[in-house]
Amino acid sequence: xDAALTAEQDEIRRTLREIVTKRCGPDDxxxxxxxxxxxxxxxxxxxxxxxxxxxLALPERYGGTGCGTLELALACEELGQGLxxxxxxxxxxxxxxxxxxxxxxxxxxxxxxxxxTGELTAALAVPGAALxxxxxLVGDNQAHRDDWSGGGRAGGVQARTADGTxxxxxxxxxxxxxxxxxxxxVAAHTGGFARSRALLFLVRGDAPGLVRVRQTALDETxxxxxxxxxxxxxxxxxxxEAGTGPDVGAALxxxxxxxxxxxxxxxxxxxxxxLARTVSYVKEREQFGRAIGSFQAVKHRLADVYxxxxxxxxxxxxxxxxxxxxxxxxxxxxxxxxxxxAQGLEALRTAAAEAVQLHGGIGFTWEHDAHLYLKRAxxxxxxxxxxxxxxxxxxxxAGVFAGEGADRAEGAAAASxxxxxxxxxxxxxxxxxxxxxxxxx
Numbered sequence: 001x002d003a004a005l006t007a008e009q010d011e012i013r014r015t016l017r018e019i020v021t022k023r024c025g026p027d028d029x030x031x032x033x034x035x036x037x038x039x040x041x042x043x044x045x046x047x048x049x050x051x052x053x054x055x056l057a058l059p060e061r062y063g064g065t066g067c068g069t070l071e072l073a074l075a076c077e078e079l080g081q082g083l084x085x086x087x088x089x090x091x092x093x094x095x096x097x098x099x100x101x102x103x104x105x106x107x108x109x110x111x112x113x114x115x116x117t118g119e120l121t122a123a124l125a126v127p128g129a130a131l132x133x134x135x136x137l138v139g140d141n142q143a144h145r146d147d148w149s150g151g152g153r154a155g156g157v158q159a160r161t162a163d164g165t166x167x168x169x170x171x172x173x174x175x176x177x178x179x180x181x182x183x184x185x186v187a188a189h190t191g192g193f194a195r196s197r198a199l200l201f202l203v204r205g206d207a208p209g210l211v212r213v214r215q216t217a218l219d220e221t222x223x224x225x226x227x228x229x230x231x232x233x234x235x236x237x238x239x240x241e242a243g244t245g246p247d248v249g250a251a252l253x254x255x256x257x258x259x260x261x262x263x264x265x266x267x268x269x270x271x272x273x274x275l276a277r278t279v280s281y282v283k284e285r286e287q288f289g290r291a292i293g294s295f296q297a298v299k300h301r302l303a304d305v306y307x308x309x310x311x312x313x314x315x316x317x318x319x320x321x322x323x324x325x326x327x328x329x330x331x332x333x334x335x336x337x338x339x340x341x342a343q344g345l346e347a348l349r350t351a352a353a354e355a356v357q358l359h360g361g362i363g364f365t366w367e368h369d370a371h372l373y374l375k376r377a378x379x380x381x382x383x384x385x386x387x388x389x390x391x392x393x394x395x396x397x398a399g400v401f402a403g404e405g406a407d408r409a410e411g412a413a414a415a416s417x418x419x420x421x422x423x424x425x426x427x428x429x430x431x432x433x434x435x436x437x438x439x440x441x
Contacts, residue, residue, distance in 0.1 A: 009074055016078035019046065024082030026369035029221060032085050037180045038214070038223030039085040047079075047086060048118020054092040055116025057258075058100065063113035068324035069258050073265035073316060080269025083372055085221040087121045089266075090177040093259040095122030095185050101251040102200060102238040111183070123181035125172040125203075125227055127156040131383060134187065135256025137338050138389040142249045145198050148187060157229060159188035159201060166201060166234045171227065174383070178225035179214040181205055185237060186229070187248075200248055201234035208232070219379025221372065258323050260337030263384060264316040267344030267377065271309045271351040274373040278302065278355045285360070298358065305351050312347035315340040335397065342390040349377040 005013075023043050032040040047053045057072045058064025072092065079086065096115050099108060099122070114120035124131075126148050132138045134148035141148065157170030168188055178184065184203040191197045203210065211228040238248075279302060282293030292298055319340035352373035356363040363370045381387060395401065 005074075009071060012071055012074050013078055015051065016075055017081070019043075020078055020082040020084060024079075024084045026372070029083055029085065029369075029372065033220040033223070038177070038220075039087065039180075043084065044086050044118060047088070052116065053088060054096065054118050055112075057092065058096060058112060058116050062100070062108060063116035068320075069261055070317070070320040070324055073261050073320040076262045077265040077269035077313075077316070080266035081273045083221050083270055083376055085223070087123075087177045087181065089259065089262060090123045090181065091115060091121045093262045094124040094176070094255060095181075095183070097255040097258060098124065098185055098200065098237065098251055101254065102248070104239055107202075107237075120183055121177065121181045122183040122185060123175055123178045125157075125175045125178060125184050125186045127170065127172050127187065129174060131174065131176075132256075132385060132389070134252055135259065135384075136249075136253035137256050137260055137341070137384060138386075138393050141252055141256075145249070148198070157186055157188040159190040159199065159234065166236060168201060168203065168229045168232045168234045170229050172229075173226050174215070175225050175227055176383070177223060178227055179212050179223065180225075184210075184227070186227075186234060188234070198248055200237040202237055203229070203232055203234050207234075217379060218382070219375040221376060222379050222383070257335050257337040260341040260384070261316060261319045261323055263380060264312065264319065264337070264340040264344035267341070267348040267380065268309065268313045268316050270373055270376055271305075271312065271344070271348040274348070274351040274355045274370070275302065275305050275309055277370075278305075278351075278358050282358055292358070301354055301358070305347075305354050308343075308347040308350055312340070312343040315343040335394070338390045338394045341384065342387045342394075345377055345381050345385060345387055348373065349381070352377055 023040070023046075028040070032038070032043070035041075052065055053072070053075055055062075055064035056067050056075060057069055058066075060066040076088070079088065092115070096112065099111055099115070103111070111120060115122065126134045128148060130144075130148035133144050134141050139147075157168055157172060159166050159168050161167075168186060170188070172178070172186065175181075175184075182205045184205060186201045186203050187198055188201055189197075190199055205212070209230040209232040211230070213226045213228075215224045215226055217224050279293070282298055282302070283291055285292050293302075315336065319336035322336050352370065355370045356374060359368065359370055362368050384390075
């Protein structure tokens with residue numbers, strides 16, 4: 001792994017930093033989230049039409065630039081600096097990889113070039129509150145398929161064929177940018193009890209029978225919508241094979257790995273900006289005749305935040321490199337997106353909390369923008385976390401605790417019936433958190 005950025009990657013960061021600095025001030029962000037779309041259409045036109053961000057990681061044959069996850073992550077980091085509201089995560093992070101992985105050649109050639117130019121925005125609609133499970137971030141999406149596909153229960157989305165066309169019925173409560181997306185990728189349950197399966201369907205944003213209502217969200221920079229599907233026509237994403245259909249679970253897992261990297265990079269950018277603003281403030285604010293930043297206690301707190309931010313940045317960069325290097329099919333060691341996201345969300349939450357605290361009375365006010373960073377951390381954790389489940393699933397996938405029960409049984413047997421001449425203290429393998437081989441509480 002080469003940790004140095006190329007000239008092209010540095011240029012991406014520099015160009016976006018100029019745009020974010022100029023057009024994503026706190027007042028600009030607050031004005032953008034109050035528009036019907038939930039983002040600045042002019043800014044999106046510049047990011048998509050002029051810079052081609054939605055197509056940054058798409059192949060050139062579909063109108064993209066042929067770059068990788070790392071370049072898109074660098075772009076997300078800069079957008080995170082200003083908490084810029086845009087449909088980039090929903091379109092380029094969630095929908096485009098699924099279209100690329102599951103779409104038939106004709107549909108790819110029709111839709112992906114429009115996605116690459118920003119002409120077409122898209123969103124992924126997963127029933128219930130299990131988007132993180134569907135993406136394989138906090139659990140195996142195959143083992144817990146009913147949690148995110150509806151499983152035939154009320155509250156999900158059901159798909160049935162009628163006269164050769166698919167009809168969708170149901171409701172989805174939390175869809176990122178679902179109120180404004182022109183194309184929806186809806187996860188639905190089909191096949192009944194005997195042939196139960198979860199498939200993805202393409203639904204036009206203006207389809208008859210589709211009702212979209214923008215929801216009030218904790219983080220206004222991540223607008224969400226409730227979708228109601230009442231006998232809505234849908235098109236199966238992919239080709240239905242006899243008895244099984246497309247491998248939706250694997251495609252969602254690969255998409256989850258990459259979107260976790262993008263979210264981690266965004267969190268790093270937001271945390272870095274929150275820290276920079278706090279450092280600048282404590283250098284100016286005076287108490288007892290001196291700047292509060294000169295007090296050792298304040299220095300220690302900000303130093304801890306700095307270390308967290310830099311660690312989260314390293315984790316995000318490594319996860320982006322691993323996603324590109326292994327093509328999304330690596331094992332637990334290569335799938336570092338979930339861990340990077342956990343690290344980034346924690347860094348942002350800590351940086352935002354310290355920003356609110358060290359800004360004193362003004363940090364708690366609506367007019368100051370410190371609360372925007374705190375809401376971004378909390379909102380992303382609610383939608384894609386929580387942090388402890390991200391880490392637990394990553395540990396399970398990597399086999400961190402594999403064989404622990406056998407080790408304990410072996411240790412108990414050795415203690416109860418030691419061999420003659422054997423040492424009284426048993427040497428435990430590396431990586432255990434306790435001398436008795438347990439993982440601790």
